[in-house]
Amino acid sequence: MxxxxxxxxxxxxxxxxxxxxxxxxxxxxxxxxxxxxxxxxxxxxxxxxxxxxxxxxxxxxxxxxxxxxxxxxxxxxxxxxxxxxxxxxxxxxxxxxxxxxxxxxxxxxxxxxxxxxxxxxxxxxxxxxxxxxxxxxxxxxxxxxxxxxxxxxxxxxxxxxxxxxxxxxxxxxxxxxxxxxxxxxxxxxxxxxxxxxxxxxxxxxxxxxxxxxxxxxxxxxxxxxxxxxxAPRNPFVFDFLGQVNRVRCQVRGGRPLVPYAHIEQMNGDGAQDGPGTLYVRPHDVVLQRDPAGPATVRFVGVVGPVVRLEVEVIMGAPVLEAEMPHHVYAGYRFTAGDRVSVRFRAATLFSDVAGEQLLSPADLSLTSAAL
Amino acid sequence: MATRPRSAVDARTEPSPVRWLLITVALLFVAIFIVLPLVSVFTEALRQGFGAYFGALADADARAAIGLTLTVAAIAVPLNLVFGVVAAWAIAKFDFRGKSLLITFIDLPFSVSPVISGLIYVLLFGLQGWLGPFLSEQGFKIIFAVPGIVLATIFVTFPFVARELIPLMQEQGTDEEEAALVLGASGWQTFRRVTLPNIRWGLLYGVLLCNARAMGEFGAVSVVSGHIRGLTNTMPLHVEILYNEYNFVASFAVASLLALLALVTLAAKSGIEWKIGRGLTGRGH
Structure with a gap:
């Protein structure tokens, strides 16, 4: 009241x-x-x-x-x-x-x-x-x-x-x-x-x-x-709160077409078919060593509370940012040039609203707001 | 010992011959154009001793001129103080249409020759002027009388206070006033307890300059005064009259008073600048 x-x-x-x-x-x-x-x-x-x-x-x-x-x-x-x-x-x-x-x-x-x-x-x-x-x-x-x-x-x-x-x-x-x-x-x-x-x-x-x-x-x-x-309600809140990977993709039957990554949990209430954007937090990007994997490690930053990695997907050259705790990283010891497979632990899908201005025109981009 | 890196020192200062040349030129200039005339005013005034000096000042016409100058300043300065604060307040703290026009008008007396300013009042209030006939019917005499001198002085000196306060108030912004209002202060309480204390040194500085000019103004006053001895002669006008009569000692005696006023103003001005400077360096943020 x-x-x-x-x-x-x-x-x-x-x-x-x-x-x-x-x-x-x-x-x-x-x-x-x-x-x-x-x-x-x-x-x-x-x-x-x-x-x-x-x-x-x-x-x-x-x-x-x-x-x-x-x-x-x-x-x-x-x-x-x-x-x-x-x-x-x-x-x-x-x-x-x-x-x-x-x-x-x-x-x-x-x-x-x-x-x-x-x-x-x-x-x-x-x-x-x-x-x-x-x-x-x-x-x-x-x-x-x-x-x-x-x-x-x-x-x-x-x-x-x-x-x-x-x-x-x-x-x-x-x-x-x-x-x-x-x-x-x-x-x-x-x-x-x-x-x-x-x-x-x-x-x-x-x-x-x-x-x-x-x-x-x-x-x-x-x-x-x-x-x-x-649970950000829309892309604006996602962009503004915390770091997030933004993956441009096509939506078919409510699912995003992202051939290079397995998505474990999909959030977002039913995106329409057409162009969409998938939002993935860096700590939800899981990497696994895989010589036949679709992505290559480009950069590893071990300074700070978490280990930050940049991963380049070979098809289409998008760059993803991943984060993992030091003890998890210790089990892998990735270095630049390693081939890896990519998994999204959780991701949120939004349809691209016509006319909505995106921060970056790249197919896949990384934003870090206000950090 | 001298461990200071020489190159750093050299980069910041000119070679010493250049330095000495610049200092000498500046000192020479000040000596010729300021110190020499000032000294000559006092030597001329005292040429026939202190008796003649004080005699000249005690003369009835001289006393009337001094009295008139003080009266005019006593009216013009407070009015310009109020006007200056009001105008600066309006310009610095509010946005309104015609603001830049108002600023231009405030500057007008600085850009117009004082003689023209005087003439404007003659054209307005003189017997052949727009308002003159009407006013003289009512029994008001403005031109060739004290009111005209006061008006001309106000016109010539009104930028001083406002000009001093506008940048100061703009720099201070409206944050403190807003804080006072949120805390429950009325408009008047805000002005008296917050705005006025913040501008007091700038205000005093402006008043000082305004006063110096009000007492020393010649051109505008000369046009409207009519030079009636003992009635409409201010000190600067009296100096001229005495000089034209070859009464040099009396002329320089009155002039020395104006010079003294200038020196006192200068000292007070430096004092205030020192005070403001200390306030600024201590302010931080």
Missing amino acids: AQSSAIHVKGIGKRFGSFVALSQVDLDIRAGELVALLGPSGSGKTTLLRIIAGLEWPDQGELLLNSDNALRRGVRERQIGFVFQHYALFRHMSVLENVAFGLRVMPRRRRPGDAEIRSRVQRLLELVQIGHLGDRYPSQLSGGERQRVALARALAIEPAVLLLDEPFGALDAKVRKDLRRWLRQLHDRLCMTTVFVTHDQEEALELADRVVVLGHGRIEQVGTPEEVYG
Whole structure:
């Protein structure tokens, strides 16, 4: 029911001039959920976040925050905690004053006393683990510390929902991982409805309860990380989430014609006859040494958590990427030039939609999105 | 000892004869065109001793000129301060039709000769002008009176504050303002607590330049003032009148006040630049 959701978005559309940022977006976010809006740049994810906050106004549709019509309220009245991509800390104020800002600008009858403000701010700074930095200025902080100040400032007004725009975008990889884990713990402690925008699939899959995949201003799929990664609903989601081999093929009687590979499990609900594309994750490509096999190993990369191999199919020269754990690889010891047979443990077939732009015109190609 | 790789140093600096030549030329230029005139203003003013100097400044007409200049600046600078902030705010933080036209108009006083600016007001408000007859019927006198001088000064000095603030505000963007709004601040609270503190040094800088020009403006004011001693003479005009009367000591005495104003402005300007520079380097991100 719409009534029970913390954020209810229905039929939201937004244009900037001739550019359609969002069209007919429906989304329900339950109270206490941690949701990721995931998509490439230009997919409308930040616009959706800013519409929820009230920083942008939709051209049509409705938006309820805790069952209350939010489009009747301005950004000031929505009580939203918003963490900006570059934090937008007030550069002339100390950390303490930054966090206190939301309390200090309250109307006099609701505003807490000065001592109360100070103690609340200090508690918040302790919560985000920077209790000792209250007197510093934003320019004297590291990226991760600024991020925490921005979060404390957003939490100070006791927001109904917390929105974060690319919260880890401006941090380096190491800090990013730590903060991600920390944010998850903080969310579990506060149980606050939280929505964050990201273009990093790893971040979305690791952190969120549910992932909303956006593309071209539309929602492509909504689901748990397992659902969107394990069973992508369409080629866009497949391309965007994780690495995938894309095998162009002809479809006959609902089956793909791929003469060089055996397919163990076929997913996808009945593709029509005609041109189609088979999506195979690299870890679902199984290789076996076979002197009469249809493919040749071209490259073996043993650095990293898995062994990566590139395999060239002799007929038609397509290149497949395969991945296997080190202990499996140890049983084969493939080297470049080995002839192999190819098996797809699982593959998903989609009909080529007329007019749908594919990233690469090659008959068979490999894409790795956002890695 | 000197373990620094010489080649790296050589690549970054010119050979020393070139360096010395450039420095000498620059210093010579500054000495001839700036230091020498400045020194001569003060020597001429003090040629007959401090008694004559202060006597010249205590003269009733000189005091009236000083008073008028201060009055005009006291009206023109605050008005341009408000206008400059409003215009810069509109240009830097919003997108609207005619924005580039507005920017062009703000630059207009810089590109038009001050004499022309003065003439525009004479054509508008003079007795033969468009609005002159109507205004004089109502009993308003603008040309050859203080209001005309104020108008001309405002026109000539209005780009200073806006020009100083527009790039600063554009660089700062609207993120902090948006953050303030989300946190529940009203428009006025956002301006007073976030926008204004962020631009305060740039604003002060602009006001300083605006003030220096308002007090020193000659051309536009000269056209609209009518040069009535004790009534519509500002300091720059008074300097010219005294000089034309061969009253050199008095003329240079008043001029020395303007020169002093310039020196104070320069010092304050450097102080602010130092302050802003420190803020910028400390800002990071």
